[in-house]
Amino acid sequence: MSVVFKKTPVLTDTIMHYCPGCGHGIVHRLVAEVIEELGIQDRTIGFVPVGCAVFGYKYFDIDCVEAAHGRAPAAATGCKRVNPHNVVFTYQGDGDLASIGAAEIVHAAHRGEKITTIFINNAIYGMTGGQMAPTTLVGQKTTTSPYGRDPEHCGKPIRIAEMIATIEGAAYVERVSVDSTPNIRKAKAAIKKAFQCQLDGKGFALVEVLSSCPTNWGKSPSEAMDWIKSDMIPYYPLGVKKDITNE
Amino acid sequence: MAKKLMKGSEAIPEAAIQAGCRFFFGYPITPQNDIPEYMSARLPKIEGGCFLQAESEVAAINMVYGAAAAGARVMTSSSSPGVSLKQEGISYIAGAELPCVICNMMRGGPGLGSIQPSQGDYFQATKGGGHGDYHLIVLAPSSVQEAVDLMHTAFDLADIYRTPVMLLADGIIGQMMEPVEFHEHEKRELPEKPWAVTGYDPKSGRKRSIVNSLYIEVDELQEMNDRLQARYKEIQEKEVMVEKYNTEGAEVIICAYGTVARICKSAIAICAEKGVKVGLIRPITLWPFPEKELNEVMAQDSVKRELTVEISAGQMHEDVRLAINGAKPTDFYGKPGSYTPTAEEIAEYILKTREA
Ligand SMILES: Cc1ncc(C[n+]2csc(CCOP(=O)(O)OP(=O)(O)O)c2C)c(N)n1
Ligand code: SF4
Numbered sequence A: 001m002s003v004v005f006k007k008t009p010v011l012t013d014t015i016m017h018y019c020p021g022c023g024h025g026i027v028h029r030l031v032a033e034v035i036e037e038l039g040i041q042d043r044t045i046g047f048v049p050v051g052c053a054v055f056g057y058k059y060f061d062i063d064c065v066e067a068a069h070g071r072a073p074a075a076a077t078g079c080k081r082v083n084p085h086n087v088v089f090t091y092q093g094d095g096d097l098a099s100i101g102a103a104e105i106v107h108a109a110h111r112g113e114k115i116t117t118i119f120i121n122n123a124i125y126g127m128t129g130g131q132m133a134p135t136t137l138v139g140q141k142t143t144t145s146p147y148g149r150d151p152e153h154c155g156k157p158i159r160i161a162e163m164i165a166t167i168e169g170a171a172y173v174e175r176v177s178v179d180s181t182p183n184i185r186k187a188k189a190a191i192k193k194a195f196q197c198q199l200d201g202k203g204f205a206l207v208e209v210l211s212s213c214p215t216n217w218g219k220s221p222s223e224a225m226d227w228i229k230s231d232m233i234p235y236y237p238l239g240v241k242k243d244i245t246n247e
Numbered sequence B: 001m002a003k004k005l006m007k008g009s010e011a012i013p014e015a016a017i018q019a020g021c022r023f024f025f026g027y028p029i030t031p032q033n034d035i036p037e038y039m040s041a042r043l044p045k046i047e048g049g050c051f052l053q054a055e056s057e058v059a060a061i062n063m064v065y066g067a068a069a070a071g072a073r074v075m076t077s078s079s080s081p082g083v084s085l086k087q088e089g090i091s092y093i094a095g096a097e098l099p100c101v102i103c104n105m106m107r108g109g110p111g112l113g114s115i116q117p118s119q120g121d122y123f124q125a126t127k128g129g130g131h132g133d134y135h136l137i138v139l140a141p142s143s144v145q146e147a148v149d150l151m152h153t154a155f156d157l158a159d160i161y162r163t164p165v166m167l168l169a170d171g172i173i174g175q176m177m178e179p180v181e182f183h184e185h186e187k188r189e190l191p192e193k194p195w196a197v198t199g200y201d202p203k204s205g206r207k208r209s210i211v212n213s214l215y216i217e218v219d220e221l222q223e224m225n226d227r228l229q230a231r232y233k234e235i236q237e238k239e240v241m242v243e244k245y246n247t248e249g250a251e252v253i254i255c256a257y258g259t260v261a262r263i264c265k266s267a268i269a270i271c272a273e274k275g276v277k278v279g280l281i282r283p284i285t286l287w288p289f290p291e292k293e294l295n296e297v298m299a300q301d302s303v304k305r306e307l308t309v310e311i312s313a314g315q316m317h318e319d320v321r322l323a324i325n326g327a328k329p330t331d332f333y334g335k336p337g338s339y340t341p342t343a344e345e346i347a348e349y350i351l352k353t354r355e356a
């Protein structure tokens, strides 16, 4: 019998706690497959965030560190500086990275820290029950913006990929989406490139992934994927924001 | 080795390096800038060493967290307002059972306070400081030489007990120049670090390393806390350090730490000239606090009362009172903020209260 699909051994057999239709599960698989394909399982260290991916260490079959909320880039820096031969990545949500950890991510990029960041933008605080994030779209209703996000009151959503791309130390920045099969393929290629960037010692790499949170968006899994396409992508354009890996 | 005249804030980082510290993460703040400056000159010249100026104390302590997770001997240093910012990270380090050394050169507070010496962070240092039921081992040097010697102790204790250790000094220790000697230290048996994240090979037989302080199940969190409490008990039993000075047959026992304890020794000499015998109990470990040792001295028939002297509103005095528990009168002398009392003032207070 020919094998058509096989779970990567870089994911453990633990059943994931993510909601049906959640983008986290897809991105976990992509990251794990990339680690397998690059043959770096035995030297990769994952720094997981505070957010729905807090249990990431149960799912990635690699050495892992659970970092404080927003601090993963700083903690990953400490680890990478001690053992530069390790491949070190952070996996962070938008509350974690774009709000409380804004300073840590900016300065990891600014130092050109040779780590890889996978940034899950789901336009919401998933874990705490759907509060507004810096990435929440204008007009989007959340539990702390019940009338819809009002830009007069709390500004317009922050575009992290574009912002990080302006920083000298960033070598590779791309925004991708997991709303459809072709986009998932592109997302995997970007994640692979972001790890390769670290392996080549080029500098800081970040992949922003537009991802679904059906539970807190009040949508079905398929409606959630449609909403990424109809509402998120127009505000958060996909594509490479910076790439100096060939220089 | 010959004695060298050195400033505290240069001797401390040198001692750390000699104790095997190869990683330092910090953020500038007066009065401890000489420590990161010294490290920034020395560590890049040592193979595998790294000094990094972080974007904030929050980031610095989290870099320490990551480096400790990777198995390194690592330290950070700051002064009061910066140490406040580190508290979140320290709690995570305690919860994840990681070893590291944190130096706090205390300055006056609260708020931005002053840049002069203070002892106002005693509560923060000895009672945990961040959230959750944890302790740091807190070491309080009263001379540059002692700070140097304690640096070795600090790194060893951190590794042995998998706990953050704080060197709690006042700005005077940092700025003072004294002759110091970097001598060989008694080598304690240190545990391996199989828990460090260094890369997991499923074929190797070693368990996957997960550095974490999240225990979502009540009984699992209980288990972690029980483990910590058992460790703290062992530390209290084995690691108390205290200096007793002139305590035999004393009428008054002073309890003081750090530079203030040295000033108290001069006050004791003044009182002796007046025929009043005063002794000193100087905790070197503020946590674990030398309760037993204090009570042994207090139990002498000659001892009429205790006097705590601090540059604070009486923070350590609370622990003294808890230890003595009403067995004999206790008193406090000192001011909060940054006022360092003189030997004459302390002696005068002792003699005056004696007459009363
Ligand atoms: C210091 C601190 N503040 C707040 C929290 C509570 N908290 C937990 S997860 C979270 C937000 C997570 O949102 P995000 O990073 O977007 O991740 P998601 O769950 O959406 O993947 C917050 C605020 C915390 N754990 N620690
Ligand atoms: S709450 Fe949202 S982000 Fe969290 S697991 Fe559920 S769908 Fe995913």
Ligand SMILES: [Mg+2]
Residues within 6 Å of the ligand: A093, A094, A095, A120, A121, A122, A123, A124, A125, A126, A133
């Ligand atoms: Mg989110």
